[in-house]
Amino acid sequence: MTKKWDVFISYAREESLPANRLYDKLLGCSTADGRRPIVFLDTSRDGIAPGEKWTSSLAEALQESRCFVPLYSPLYFDDRKTICKWELDEAFDLSMTAGLKIVPVVLDPACKPLVPHKLSRVQWQDTTDPDWFERVRHALGLTSGRPPGRLRFTGAALDRTTVNLTLPEIVVEAEGDTPAEIEVSARAATGAEVPFTGTAVRSPHGRTAVFSDLSFPAPYDRVRLVARAPGCDQATTGWFGVDPPGRPAPAPAGTGHPVLPGSGQPYFLSGGTAIALLGADEVVLYDLEARVLARAPAPTRIKDVAVGAESFAVADWSGRVVRLGTDGGTTTVDLPGENAANPLRVPSALVHDGADLLAGMWNGAVYRLAPGAAEPSRVAFLPEGVQTLAVAHGRLLAGRLDGAVAAFGPDGWQHALEPVLLGCRMVRGRLLVAGENRVYRVDPVTGEVAELSPPVGRQTGALFTEEGVVVVDADGRGVRIDHELSVRRGFHGNRGARLVAGDRTGRFLILSYPERAHVLMEDGRVVYTCDTGPMGVSPDASLIAEPTGGGVRVVPRTDLGG
Secondary structure, eight states, X not given: OOOSEEEEEEOOGGGHHHHHHHHHHHHTEEOTTSSOOOEEOTTSTTSSOTXXXXXXXXXXXXXXXXXXXXXXXXXXXXXXXXXXHHHHHHHHHHHHHTOOEEOOEESOGGGGGGSOGGGTXXXXXXXXXXXXXXXXXXXXXOEESXXXXXXXXXXXXXXXXXXXXXXXXXXXXXXXXXXXXXXXEEEETTSOBOOXXXXXXXXXXXXXXXEOOXXXXXXXXXXXXXXXXXXXXXXXXXXXXXXXXXXXXXXXXXXXOOEEESOXXXXXXXXXXXXXXXXXXXXXXXETTSOEEEEEEOOSSEEEEEEOSSEEEEEETTSEEEEEETTSOEEEEEOOOSBTTBOOOOEEEEEEETTEEEEEETTSEEEEEOTTOSSOEEEEEOTTOEEEEEEXXXXXXXXXXXXXXXXOSXXXXXXXXXXXXXXXXXXXXXXXXXXXXXXXXXXXXXXXXXXXXXXXXXXXXXXXOXXXXXXXXXXXXXXXXXXXXXXEEEEEOOTTOEEEXXXXXXXXXEEEOTTSOEEEXXXXXXXXXXXXXXXXXXXXXSEEEEEETTEEEEEEGGGOOO
């Protein structure tokens, strides 16, 4: 009897991607009588139609199928996957009574001990075998509709890499028909899939797809990359190792690399002549020869920092502000609440205005702190409260707590942007504002607004430079945007990556990862990684501050290891 379906694909819902890949590959085959096979996949266009009863449709499709292909994995055999278990049991019964052929495909070798005893003698095909699909196709009685395309990795072979370092560009070339997309994955020597960071699917340009942002978040003894595309034989790289992050060795005597005593987050001043080290108990300002210029007790629960040309300031959630200058002066003040009815003392933004420091508050007050002044002076007030703050030619510009940006003064203006504003800065005569969803360019005189939706998810961090702004989302994807709102470079760090510091251009970035590693990124590629503590980069990117035994050393960037 002729069956309606040549193949029925059974899979766990979370593994729809490999199920769809198999579906596409099978449609590229031919049956013995030369037609395209009819494949049942519940979510495909030919699967379960809207309005049909799901369980009865599955039962009918099983009875009308010639072959049954279950995608074995630990998820597939999970006790909560009642539909997978029901489909497998029904298929076994039909194999005994109606001649249904079962051709299992193993997605994850860890599932093999979970295969039911009654099916343990049914030969499966393991996707870790390079020719697994050809074996499946043959078992299903299908032939190749056309000679399959071929994929191959080009370029130098990988030998070793380091955790979080961006791999050299991975180039995959297609021979034969060029597929719409090429996907890369990583496999350990055990056959298990290995997680990595970066863009896994690329559309070829010409016949090649270039993967430029791949890295591994954990070490592995042996791993290799696998390239796949519909209608193409897969390709693999050779085996290579992924080493743990490097640990800077203690600076030996006579190297000439200054070492700042203590530990903490280093911040190079924008003037390039000094570096602040913000520790748990103390903040110290050093010159580039590690001589102390100023020191003060550090506030607790840091809320914000401001890096100026000749001074460094830090504020905590209680409203305490500590400022240190290269002239040796230090100031510590407690910003007041607005009044008894509005006692909030949380500083929302710190910004330098020449030698002075401005502090915007959630309560709407803006204070000015001059060098050597014992008390701050209130210079403005916004009833809506302050999120971000900038200064343009002596004029205050603020992002308010209601999501609007406004200019202070009798000829002021205001424009609604979005509820959460991450920061703002004057860049080349225009105010750049970063929100969770967009980046804005605002004319400080007229208030005219232009906007850009960066090609990332909801933005969680922003770092302003002299050329523009860098934004990053929760998945670690980020872009560098110039003052004209043009996207200059994209990158992909680890999930949860946080922007810490950058040079004047944003080409060189320091990012921190949730696993406590800090990385140096150059033009979107991680070129150095350290897991012993925070790092910093100088304004001209010539110097790097990194933790070492007994302190933080300042070393030329060109002297860093891999």
